[in-house]
Amino acid sequence: MSTYRILFLGDIVGEPGRAHVQRSLPSLxxxxxxxxxxxxxENAAAGSGITPKIADAIFSWGVxxxxxxxxxxxxxxxxxxxxxxxxIVRPGNMTRRFTGRGHTDITRDGITLRVANLxxxxxxxxxxxxxxGMAEDLWAGEHHLFLDFHAEATSEKVAMxxxxxxxxxxxxxxxxxxxxxxxxxxxxxxxxxxxxGMCGPSEGVLGVDRDVxxxxxxxxLHERFEVAPGPSVxxxxxxxxxxxxGHAVGIERIRFGD
Numbered sequence: 001m002s003t004y005r006i007l008f009l010g011d012i013v014g015e016p017g018r019a020h021v022q023r024s025l026p027s028l029x030x031x032x033x034x035x036x037x038x039x040x041x042e043n044a045a046a047g048s049g050i051t052p053k054i055a056d057a058i059f060s061w062g063v064x065x066x067x068x069x070x071x072x073x074x075x076x077x078x079x080x081x082x083x084x085x086x087x088i089v090r091p092g093n094m095t096r097r098f099t100g101r102g103h104t105d106i107t108r109d110g111i112t113l114r115v116a117n118l119x120x121x122x123x124x125x126x127x128x129x130x131x132x133g134m135a136e137d138l139w140a141g142e143h144h145l146f147l148d149f150h151a152e153a154t155s156e157k158v159a160m161x162x163x164x165x166x167x168x169x170x171x172x173x174x175x176x177x178x179x180x181x182x183x184x185x186x187x188x189x190x191x192x193x194x195x196x197g198m199c200g201p202s203e204g205v206l207g208v209d210r211d212v213x214x215x216x217x218x219x220x221l222h223e224r225f226e227v228a229p230g231p232s233v234x235x236x237x238x239x240x241x242x243x244x245x246g247h248a249v250g251i252e253r254i255r256f257g258d
Contacts, residue, residue: 004111004243006146007034009236011069011174012044013200013207014227018054020258021199024234025061028254032238035108037062038115040148040174041088042069043200047207047227049074052081055088064106065089065115069150069175070124073098091119091150092138093129103138111243113169114143120151120160120175132163139167144246150175154194161192169246170239172196177206179235179255189247197235202257204228231258 007028012018021039029037041058044050049071055078058066065087072090073079082090082100092102103116116138118131131149139145145168149160157173164171166188173180179197186192200207205214209226216223233255240250 001109002243003240003249004035004109005032006113006170006239006241007032007037007236008146008148008172008196008239009039009199009234010179010196011040011042011177011198011200012058013177013198014043014045014047016227016232017198017200017207018044018057020232020234022057022061029062034238035111036064036106036113038065038067038146038148039063039199040069040150041066042071042150043198043207045075047225050078051075052077055081055086059086064108065104067115067117067148067150067174069117070119072100087115089115089117091117091128093118093131093134094127095129102134105143112143114138114141114145116145116147118147118149118160120149120153120156122151122153122156124152131160135160135164135168139164144169144241147171149173152176154180157194161186161190165190169241169248170251172237179253181253183237183251183253185248185251189242189245191237191239191248191251193237193251193253196237196253197233197255199234199236200232201228201230202233203230233257
């Protein structure tokens, strides 16, 4: 085939996000007909982290790879799982004392796609090495590269897109949970978007109960984060890729509610 398609869904937030993705994936598959399905699962367990049980459930829905982020280790039981052969990746620029790996290669229909995860360093915890140097290591070799760049600052995400242009098939931003409207194909053939958005409660604040967040902004730091009630949204991107080169030829945002 001359092109193939990647479906990527943004940060799954808690049980509402998981339930909505599970319900929607069969019809999404029929509509999009992706070769690869990738999701970010770093908020899948009650809004922070992921457990082996939840990861296994996500894989059972036909997901090919799971990416994580700065909450990768918020559930301690995930640490041994990240050393398993399962295609789940935590940020590759974390210090080496952490279990797991920063990329995995998945193959289908004769196409090998390298799925990688890196964290930004602007306004993030001081636990990450240079993501730009790590990106250069990732794009070496004969494979197509899909990079989930989990970062806070839009400027850092845009810079990573340009840094990887012509080397990566796609650089997609996650972490901030708000879908941006800047999807495009960069001149070198890299699909880019600053943030794909989230899969989770749409009537909270980034998936968290809005009343809790308002009280925290007003100074009540004892408030505990709780996943918001109510309807959910699914956000993601569909990326079309030229099989022979690994260059993207199309990127489209998707967003729909319950």
